[in-house]
Amino acid sequence: MKLITTARQLDVAFRQLLDQYKKVSFAVAWASHGFSGYAQLVKHQKKIGQGIVGTHFYQTHPAFIDKFMGDERVRFVKQTDGTFHPKFYLFHNSKDDWSCLLGSANFTRAAFNTNSEACMLFNSTDDNDSSIRDGLNKAINEYWDMGDCFEEDELDEYKRLWYLFRQRTRSIAGDFGDKKQSKPVLKTPLLSMSWAEYLKAVRRDKPRHINERTEVLDAARRLFRDHGRFARMPPLDRKGIAGFNKSDDVPWGWFGSMSGNGTFMNRVNANDPNLSRALDAIPLNGEVGKEHYNEFVEAYLRAFPEGRHGLPTATRLLAMKRPDYFVCFDSANRRKLCTAFEISLHHHDYDRYWDSLIERILISKWWNSPRPNTEREAKLWDGRAAFLDCLYYEAI
Numbered sequence: 001m002k003l004i005t006t007a008r009q010l011d012v013a014f015r016q017l018l019d020q021y022k023k024v025s026f027a028v029a030w031a032s033h034g035f036s037g038y039a040q041l042v043k044h045q046k047k048i049g050q051g052i053v054g055t056h057f058y059q060t061h062p063a064f065i066d067k068f069m070g071d072e073r074v075r076f077v078k079q080t081d082g083t084f085h086p087k088f089y090l091f092h093n094s095k096d097d098w099s100c101l102l103g104s105a106n107f108t109r110a111a112f113n114t115n116s117e118a119c120m121l122f123n124s125t126d127d128n129d130s131s132i133r134d135g136l137n138k139a140i141n142e143y144w145d146m147g148d149c150f151e152e153d154e155l156d157e158y159k160r161l162w163y164l165f166r167q168r169t170r171s172i173a174g175d176f177g178d179k180k181q182s183k184p185v186l187k188t189p190l191l192s193m194s195w196a197e198y199l200k201a202v203r204r205d206k207p208r209h210i211n212e213r214t215e216v217l218d219a220a221r222r223l224f225r226d227h228g229r230f231a232r233m234p235p236l237d238r239k240g241i242a243g244f245n246k247s248d249d250v251p252w253g254w255f256g257s258m259s260g261n262g263t264f265m266n267r268v269n270a271n272d273p274n275l276s277r278a279l280d281a282i283p284l285n286g287e288v289g290k291e292h293y294n295e296f297v298e299a300y301l302r303a304f305p306e307g308r309h310g311l312p313t314a315t316r317l318l319a320m321k322r323p324d325y326f327v328c329f330d331s332a333n334r335r336k337l338c339t340a341f342e343i344s345l346h347h348h349d350y351d352r353y354w355d356s357l358i359e360r361i362l363i364s365k366w367w368n369s370p371r372p373n374t375e376r377e378a379k380l381w382d383g384r385a386a387f388l389d390c391l392y393y394e395a396i
Helices: 007-020 036-043 062-068 109-113 131-146 152-173 195-202 207-227 235-242 262-269 273-280 290-302 311-321 334-341 350-363 375-382 388-392
Strands: 002-004 023-028 048-054 074-077 087-094 097-103 119-123
Touching: 002 007, 007 036, 007 087, 007 097, 007 109, 023 131, 036 109, 048 062, 048 131, 062 152, 074 131, 087 131, 097 131, 195 375, 195 388, 207 235, 207 311, 207 375, 207 388, 235 262, 235 311, 273 290, 273 311, 290 311, 290 350, 311 350, 334 350, 334 388
Parallel strands: 023 048, 048 074
Antiparallel strands: 002 119, 023 087, 087 097, 097 119
16 A cells, blocks of 8 residues: 655556556546646557546546547546546456555646645555455446436537636636746735725826726727727727827827837738737627637737737737726836736737736626726726726836
């Protein structure tokens, strides 16, 4: 009998046992892919006797389901009541020659690579009267009866829900980008602010500045509503959305003036279709997910084949279309925003902008507060992510 307490020990033990024994049966709450234990299981897939995997909370990776859903020896527990939560791996040659790993480890990349897990490795020599082996067999058969196969149409829907739950659970867990540089959720005061507290912080800015910022967002909202697409807006209005129209009617310079970026200005003036396609990826109403953001980034980058692009101009456009989700990240607020969230974002950190900044914003107390009843507060709420610029703007 042996106690296993590190991911490295678990990985080595699992692979050695899979090589050593003719059969393996397992029951785990969740499974994923992309680690050496998974590769070893795929290599020895014919050794599977019975495999039962839970899917509760949509934690099992769709890639694992896709790989094994055609294997009749693997079933998936789709129950919605309670949680299917066993975690053991039974390796066996015969009734009298077997080993078992039992403990806290699911069959996931995290468990086998980075998590702190605890498992006991024991074998047939520790089971004098065969009662343990009989109990394991009984459990596996009972779990087997709870499981079912996956159909193609089920997997498509599961993938959609897996993605949504993944974003939420990563946010709640504080799994934002680079863990070494990210501040735990409970230690980020901004996230626990009530709407009243957040509003008070925004209103520390000069009233004239708040009014002018509100004018900008009102004007941007009207333009997207009336014209639909960025490409259909008149040239001066496109310049306003892009942050370099020095208009007497709308103070477009708020939320990130882009008048110093010549390449970006040229693309806007030329009405580059990729900029419009990028903004088309972001819905004007309803939820915005990372899939929308990724589509935006992909199209946006196509507008700059020479590589002269960056977060300031990209996030300026995003903040104008959906100021409830995005804040313009530029030289005027970069230092204070990064300090507040204890992150380090660079010019081309498109993934980390969403993962480290936007995901945190989306779980904050103030962001999830109900829309206020008064018109003035409601306008600030409608642009609540963009108005972070009020808190962290510093003149340069």
